[in-house]
Amino acid sequence: MNVYLVGVIISLLVYILVGVVVGRKVKTVNDYYVAGRNAPTLLIVGSLVASFLSTGAFLGDTGEVYSGFFIPIVIVGVMQATGYLWGSCLFGRYVRRSGVLTVPEYFGKRFHSSRIRKLSALTTVVAVFAYMLSAIQGISTLMMKITDLPYNTCVIIAWVSFTVFTIYSGSMGVLITDTIMFLVFLCAAIIAVPFITENAGGWFTAIHNLANSETVPGIISWHANLDYMFSTGVENIAWAVVYGIVWALVVMVSPWQTSRYLMAKNENTVLRSATWASMGVMVTTILLYFGAAFVKSVNPDLVPSESMIWAAMNLMPTLVGVILLAGILAAGVSSASTFLSLIGFSLTNDLITGKSAPKKGRLMVSRIGMLIASLVILALAYFNPPQIFLIMYFGGTVIASSWGVVALCSVWSAKLSEYGAFFGMLSGFLVCVVFKTLDASGLISLPFWADSFILGVIASVIGMIIGSKKKPVTEQEKAERNNLFNTPKSERNVPALQKTLRQSYFYLVFGLIITIVFVVAWAMPYLHII
Amino acid sequence: MEIVVAFGIGAWIMFSGIFYCYFIKHEIRRMREEQE
Numbered sequence: 063m064n065v066y067l068v069g070v071i072i073s074l075l076v077y078i079l080v081g082v083v084v085g086r087k088v089k090t091v092n093d094y095y096v097a098g099r100n101a102p103t104l105l106i107v108g109s110l111v112a113s114f115l116s117t118g119a120f121l122g123d124t125g126e127v128y129s130g131f132f133i134p135i136v137i138v139g140v141m142q143a144t145g146y147l148w149g150s151c152l153f154g155r156y157v158r159r160s161g162v163l164t165v166p167e168y169f170g171k172r173f174h175s176s177r178i179r180k181l182s183a184l185t186t187v188v189a190v191f192a193y194m195l196s197a198i199q200g201i202s203t204l205m206m207k208i209t210d211l212p213y214n215t216c217v218i219i220a221w222v223s224f225t226v227f228t229i230y231s232g233s234m235g236v237l238i239t240d241t242i243m244f245l246v247f248l249c250a251a252i253i254a255v256p257f258i259t260e261n262a263g264g265w266f267t268a269i270h271n272l273a274n275s276e277t278v279p280g281i282i283s284w285h286a287n288l289d290y291m292f293s294t295g296v297e298n299i300a301w302a303v304v305y306g307i308v309w310a311l312v313v314m315v316s317p318w319q320t321s322r323y324l325m326a327k328n329e330n331t332v333l334r335s336a337t338w339a340s341m342g343v344m345v346t347t348i349l350l351y352f353g354a355a356f357v358k359s360v361n362p363d364l365v366p367s368e369s370m371i372w373a374a375m376n377l378m379p380t381l382v383g384v385i386l387l388a389g390i391l392a393a394g395v396s397s398a399s400t401f402l403s404l405i406g407f408s409l410t411n412d413l414i415t416g417k418s419a420p421k422k423g424r425l426m427v428s429r430i431g432m433l434i435a436s437l438v439i440l441a442l443a444y445f446n447p448p449q450i451f452l453i454m455y456f457g458g459t460v461i462a463s464s465w466g467v468v469a470l471c472s473v474w475s476a477k478l479s480e481y482g483a484f485f486g487m488l489s490g491f492l493v494c495v496v497f498k499t500l501d502a503s504g505l506i507s508l509p510f511w512a513d514s515f516i517l518g519v520i521a522s523v524i525g526m527i528i529g530s531k532k533k534p535v536t537e538q539e540k541a542e543r544n545n546l547f548n549t550p551k552s553e554r555n556v557p558a559l560q561k562t563l564r565q566s567y568f569y570l571v572f573g574l575i576i577t578i579v580f581v582v583a584w585a586m587p588y589l590h591i592i
Numbered sequence: 593m594e595i596v597v598a599f600g601i602g603a604w605i606m607f608s609g610i611f612y613c614y615f616i617k618h619e620i621r622r623m624r625e626e627q628e
Contacts (some may be wrong), residue, residue: 063613133597144608151615193601284597299597333616344605462621554623569609585594 066208066375069384070391073246074223077395080242081227081235081356088285091424094232095163095407101237102238104371106335108216108241109322110146112396114313115247116193117200119347120390124354125366130278130287132355134302139347140576141306143340145313147569150336153315156321156473156546158332159553164404165317166412169487172472172546174481174538181333184319185464185491187405191439193318193457198239198443201394204353207371208387214444217345221440224399229406233325236399243392244270244342250389251346255353257378266587271359275592278362282355282588292510301510315469317408318400322486330558339479344576400441402439406432459498463518464491468526482530490522 088094097105126135162168166186170179203222206213227235262268272282280287285295292298313319323332350370357369357377364372374386410424410431468486471478478486497514500506508514 137597137601140605144605146610147612150622151612286593337612340608355627549623549626554626556620556623556627559616559623561619563613563620566609566613566616569612573602573605573609576605577599580598580601581595585598588594 064209065380066384066387069388070208070562073388073391074219074395077239077243077392078223078227080555081231081239081399084235084238085227088232088234088425089231091163091428093095093234094425094428095324095411097233101325101326101331102327103331103335103338105237105241106322106326106331107185107324107338107342108244108345109237109396109400110319110335110339111346112240112244112393113322113400114317114339114397115343115346115393116197116397117204117390117394118196120247120350120370120393121200121204121367123347124350124370125368127351127354128358128364128366128369129356130290131298132282132286132351133284134286134291134298136301136348136351137302138306138309140344141303142309142313143343143347143587145310146319146336146340146343148310149314150323150332151471153331153469154320154336155329157320158323158326158329159546159550164324164407164411165320166408168523169468169472169483172413172539172542173483174536174542175480177486178480178484178487179412181487181491182465183408185460185487186408187413188491188495189316189457189461190318190401190404190408190456191442192460194398194405194439195441195443196457197394197398197401198439198547199434201391202443203367204371204387204394207368208375215309217440217443220362220398221436221443221491223285224395224402224434225433225440228402229429229436232428233403236403237325239399240396243396246385246392247389248342248346250386250392251349251353253382254374254378254389255349258353258356258360258373258380261377265583268356268359269584269587272589273588275359278358281358282584283592297510304510304513304516308459308462308513311466312458315465316378316461317404318397321404321407324530328555329553329557330555330562333559333562334565337566341569341572344572348576348579356473361527402432402436405435405439409435459513459515459518459522460491460494463494463515463522464488466490467522468521471526473543475536476540476543478526479530479531479533479535481533482526482528485529486522486526489525490518493521494518 092098122379123135157165157168159167159172162171166179167184169182170176198217198220202213202216205211205219206218229238259265259268263271269282275281278287286298288294292301326332326335353373354369359371360377361372370390371387374383378386410428464487468483472483494514494517497508497517501508501514
């Protein structure tokens with residue numbers, strides 16, 4: 063039997079087993095939605111990173127790097143990872159403070175509005191559906207490559223692998239399995255990349271070969287390969303900065319990231335987990351991107367999105383290859399489990415409210431809602447072709463456009479009213495979806511400076527301004543915003559915050575180390591060769 | 593230009609870190625004032 067398949071199946075069974083064991087402890091809706099609001103830093107970090115990094119990062123982004131787009135993807139990776147710091151300070155901390163079960167519930171409470179709660183739940187479902195499809199297709203593509211099973215069979219295996227424990231254990235199981243999966247793919251990246259480097263002839267030989275690459279000229283130059291996306295380096299870097307902002311915003315406000323903070327045991331945990339998650343994402347992605355570039359110098363004739371799969375099966379000892387494949391799979395499964403739980407929570411906690419909301423057996427209703435959502439996703443994944451990268455970008459940009467400015471202003475603007483927030487979110491969502499769809503279908507071609515995300519953000523800001531002028535802030539909304547700035551007595555812990563501050567200095571050292579790594583291990587050797 | 597990009601990447605990380613430290617310092621000051 064295929065050893066890679068055995069490894070992958072064992073890892074999947076472990077996740078299911080852990081999820082089912084943890085699920086036995088779920089007694090209340092609070093346990094199911096926010097894991098009893100008692101999670102320590104490690105679990106929050108694990109879940110933040112695992113739910114963010116999916117097969118899109120391990121297969122899609124590395125495929126882009128392999129195709130010659132190294133530095134733009136690195137810039138996006140670094141910028142998105144710093145979003146944790148901005149997001150925890152400017153949004154996540156206040157969402158947790160509001161004491162809600164879901165992020166759409168936060169919007170509803172903040173603006174005393176049922177319709178904004180439903181709209182944010184609806185945008186969550188749309189974005190997460192798109193994102194989840196990309197995750198399930200990524201897992202299936204990976205399984206298909208290593209098992210030779212038909213794609214549709216792999217879709218069903220992938221679906222079973224995360225649906226069982228997610229439905230049963232809710233956030234409690236997802237937090238723990240996410241953390242295990244995060245550790246698996248972090249270790250996979252750390253262990254596997256040295257083997258790829260060794261096969262490429264060592265670090266500096268690999269840089270030398272890539273700098274002189276004739277198959278993909280400019281692959282590791284600052285401007286990247288000019289035949290890949292744009293014909294000038296400035297445009298490529300500008301694209302990277304735009305998408306870096308998009309993904310930083312996703313990290314800052316998206317429901318699959320901020321909902322993790324709702325489970326933190328206190329606000330200090332929110333702040334601390336942000337720095338570790340930022341470093342975790344950066345280390346994992348930078349290692350993978352260098353690894354993917356080095357795979358190019360070993361074998362330039364691969365299908366880009368399969369370069370890491372090929373590397374796992376050909377450039378390292380079998381056990382390490384199994385770990386890498388299990389890591390890639392873990393990235394996909396962990397994201398899919400978070401997305402499924404979010405869809406289920408949004409459906410049962412936020413979309414079905416008022417008289418139709420269940421008074422009894424809410425836990426069971428949540429589980430049934432999640433099962434129905436997962437069956438719809440299974441059907442969509444079963445009949446859809448695998449287009450990982452495109453679908454994933456659709457999900458992220460929609461949330462960044464519709465939620466980004468509204469979410470931040472819900473905390474930091476005294477002038478944003480319910481009317482403004484609702485129309486800001488709605489216009490951002492509609493404009494982004496319409497232009498992204500037109501662009502993706504080839505009916506229009508948007509320049510990078512008029513990306514659907516930017517158009518969506520502009521529409522969102524216009525909607526917020528006009529809406530807030532038409533119906534200004536009410537006394538109730540004003541009081542609710544003021545409540546966000548009242549630190550609860552239990553959180554007034556200066557020594558603990560001072561400890562967080564000391565930890566944050568380490569992040570500055572980390573930034574310095576990354577700078578040195580890029581100067582010494584990339585820029586200087588590259589310039590020396592050129 | 594590669595050197596500029598390398599320093600640019602590092603600068604953005606450090607800038608984010610400095611903002612974060614400033615925010616926490618600000619919160620510590622605010623909490624102390626509230627306690628007084």
